[in-house]
Amino acid sequence: MKQAEKEDYLQNYDLLKKRGKPFFPYAVLKDASMMLVVFVVVAVMAIVLGAEQGPKADPTTTTYVPRPEWYFFFLFEVLRVLKPPWLVPIATVGIPTVAIVLLLLLPFYDRNAERRPERRPIAMIAAVMSISAMAYLTFLGASAGTPTEIDQPAPPGTEAGLQVAAQSGCLACHKIGENGNDGPGPELTEIGDMLPRAAIARSLQVGPAIMPSYAELPPKKFDDLTAYLAALNGNE
Amino acid sequence: MPKLPVPAPLRRPSKPGEGGNGASSNGTEGGPGGGAMEQAKHGAAEGASGVAGWLDERSGATGFLTGMLFRKVPKGTNWFYTLGSATMFAFAIQAITGVFLAMYYTPSATQAYESITHLTNDVFLGEFVRGMHKWGASVMIILVFLHMGRTFFFGAYKYPRELNWVIGVVLLILTMVMGLTGYLLPFDQRSFWATVVANNITATGPVVGPYLADFLRAGPEFAATTISRFYAIHMLLVPGLIAALIGAHLYLVVKLGTTAPPWLKGEKPKSLRREEVG
Numbered sequence: 001m002k003q004a005e006k007e008d009y010l011q012n013y014d015l016l017k018k019r020g021k022p023f024f025p026y027a028v029l030k031d032a033s034m035m036l037v038v039f040v041v042v043a044v045m046a047i048v049l050g051a052e053q054g055p056k057a058d059p060t061t062t063t064y065v066p067r068p069e070w071y072f073f074f075l076f077e078v079l080r081v082l083k084p085p086w087l088v089p090i091a092t093v094g095i096p097t098v099a100i101v102l103l104l105l106l107p108f109y110d111r112n113a114e115r116r117p118e119r120r121p122i123a124m125i126a127a128v129m130s131i132s133a134m135a136y137l138t139f140l141g142a143s144a145g146t147p148t149e150i151d152q153p154a155p156p157g158t159e160a161g162l163q164v165a166a167q168s169g170c171l172a173c174h175k176i177g178e179n180g181n182d183g184p185g186p187e188l189t190e191i192g193d194m195l196p197r198a199a200i201a202r203s204l205q206v207g208p209a210i211m212p213s214y215a216e217l218p219p220k221k222f223d224d225l226t227a228y229l230a231a232l233n234g235n236e
Numbered sequence: 237m238p239k240l241p242v243p244a245p246l247r248r249p250s251k252p253g254e255g256g257n258g259a260s261s262n263g264t265e266g267g268p269g270g271g272a273m274e275q276a277k278h279g280a281a282e283g284a285s286g287v288a289g290w291l292d293e294r295s296g297a298t299g300f301l302t303g304m305l306f307r308k309v310p311k312g313t314n315w316f317y318t319l320g321s322a323t324m325f326a327f328a329i330q331a332i333t334g335v336f337l338a339m340y341y342t343p344s345a346t347q348a349y350e351s352i353t354h355l356t357n358d359v360f361l362g363e364f365v366r367g368m369h370k371w372g373a374s375v376m377i378i379l380v381f382l383h384m385g386r387t388f389f390f391g392a393y394k395y396p397r398e399l400n401w402v403i404g405v406v407l408l409i410l411t412m413v414m415g416l417t418g419y420l421l422p423f424d425q426r427s428f429w430a431t432v433v434a435n436n437i438t439a440t441g442p443v444v445g446p447y448l449a450d451f452l453r454a455g456p457e458f459a460a461t462t463i464s465r466f467y468a469i470h471m472l473l474v475p476g477l478i479a480a481l482i483g484a485h486l487y488l489v490v491k492l493g494t495t496a497p498p499w500l501k502g503e504k505p506k507s508l509r510r511e512e513v514g
Contacts, residue, residue: 001395009395015502016310017493024305027313027494034318035325042329042375046367053356056349057428059458066429069415071377093441104405106388107398115391115498127388169429210436212429 005113060216066172073141074134079184079210088184088209144172144181152177154228155192161228164221168214176232185211190234197230310496316390317494319383324482326376330414331479333369334471341421343467345460348423373415380408392495400488403481410478417470420463431466432458 021027068076075096082091114120150171154162165171171180175187191200204226207213214222292298309317340359342351355362384404387393393401420431435458439449454461 006395012502013310013493013496016312016496016500017308019503020308020310020313020496022306023309027309027317028305030315031318031321034315034322038322038325038375038379039329042326042368042372043364045371045375046364049367049371051356051363051366051370053349053352053422054424054426057345057423057425059428066433067426068430068434069374069419071374071412071415089440089442089445092437093445100405100409103408104402107393107395107401110394113394115394117389117391117498120391123388127385131385207436209440210433212432212436 001111001113009113060218061167066169066212068141070138070142074137076184077137077141077144080140080182083183083186085209091184092210150176150179152179155231155233158224158228158231161224161226161231164217164225165228168217168225173211188229188232190232192230192232193234195230197226200229201226304490307490307493309494310500312497312500313494314497316386319379319386320489323376323379323383324486326372326379327478327482329372330369330376331475333365333372334475336365337369338471341467343421343464345423345463348421348463352422373418377411377415380411384408390495391498397488397492397495400485400492403485403488407478407481407485410474410481413474414470414478417466417474420466421470423463428458 078091078095079088082088110123112120112123117124150162150166165176170176170188173183173185174180175182175189177189195203201222203211204214204217204222206215214225217225288298337355340351340355340362342348352366356366357363387401387404416431416434419427419434421427435449435453438452439446441448450456452462452465453459454465
């Protein structure tokens with residue numbers, strides 16, 4: 001921004017300010033009304049929606065599908081879009097970091113003196129695209145299923161493992177046949193063909209990348225689960 | 237200037253030597269406006285007396301307060317300009333309900349869940365206060381984004397308010413950190429497993445990621461100290477930072493003045509003179 005543009009702005013602002021009204025009581029009244037609206041909205045939500053308490057946290061089971069709060073969906077869903085393991089750090093750290101830096105430095109690279117939205121086409125297009133992307137990803141996150149049933153026969157002899165897989169919330173991040181969500185984790189439909197049982201067990205214990213570790217499952221359940229996954233070969 | 241219902245202490249004049257506090261240091265806003273000057277004259281006759289006068293003589297607060305209250309808000313300011321104070325109010329709701337929740341909450345892996353069951357079921361208005369804290373968080377996030385949207389679309393982040401935009405973005409990040417750290421505290425299945433994933437996400441970061449994840453967990457695994465660590469970050473560290481940055485944000489708003497809608501143009505001094513007389 002050039003010096004002349006700065007002076008121009010300050011002068012114009014000064015004129016507008018001279019014709020303005022004092023903060024008290026005019027702006028204060030508006031602010032207070034808005035605060036009242038906020039209070040009523042929060043209180044009504046608290047009364048109507050309440051504060052439900054789920055079952056107590058239990059590291060030995062994952063009977064709950066891990067989901068973030070809705071306002072983190074747009075970040076979490078990036079993981080579904082960028083699924084390959086080598087892209088995971090880009091989705092988890094790279095993209096949010098770039099977004100934050102772009103946001104922080106906005107006034108320093110947008111040096112256009114124009115303030116009217118209709119005369120800032122690039123800024124407006126960028127903003128509308130960012131907002132649409134965030135809204136779309138939030139919608140994806142909100143509409144992602146949280147199924148705890150696997151509607152597909154287990155390979156013979158591994159029915160118990162199918163139950164464990166369903167209860168443990170695998171489908172929140174993995175797909176088995178037609179069930180579950182496609183990401184952030186890889187599809188498990190043919191995982192038995194791709195990995196030996198020992199490797200599957202190791203993955204469950206370690207929890208690669210962002211996956212939680214299942215090492216705390218009771219040994220019987222853990223064995224059932226690995227047997228089931230190792231038997232998945234895509235043939236039903 | 238219409239007659240304003242101002243409490244008597246605020247109509248007092250500035251004491252000698254502190255006129256610069258509120259009024260003239262706000263160079264860009266052109267002083268606190270005619271109202272304050274009028275009142276200064278008025279107050280000179282009254283003299284300093286009583287508690288307000290005593291306080292003012294030692295703090296110089298009225299000069300600052302009159303400067304802040306009677307600073308002019310530019311023409312054309314509309315309802316979009318209430319989003320910032322609404323966000324601050326949402327933070328106040330979170331702070332106040334949070335204090336009451338902290339009175340009953342036990343930050344330990346064995347008792348956290350039970351303390352919340354007790355709070356929800358037995359304590360008078362417990363569920364209501366917890367509900368306000370839970371939903372207040374969502375409302376605050378929405379308000380932060382709306383406030384940021386208004387600032388962006390109206391070009392209010394441009395000269396001379398670049399620094400306030402930066403502070404605002406840091407406040408947005410801190411608000412998200414509040415959501416993340418607070419999510420674990422109810423210690424039910426949902427909050428526990430979501431936090432495990434969030435921590436694993438942190439660990440994928442380059443170089444510092446694994447260390448940061450270990451720091452948040454207070455060790456390589458989720459353990460008894462994890463929850464108190466999240467609790468300390470959630471109710472001491474981050475709220476302190478947020479409160480301090482809101483202070484800086486507001487200081488700059490008062491100093492630089494709220495923006496006017498970008499499509500308004502200031503009029504020529506001739507019409508201005510007419511306005512001031514009438």
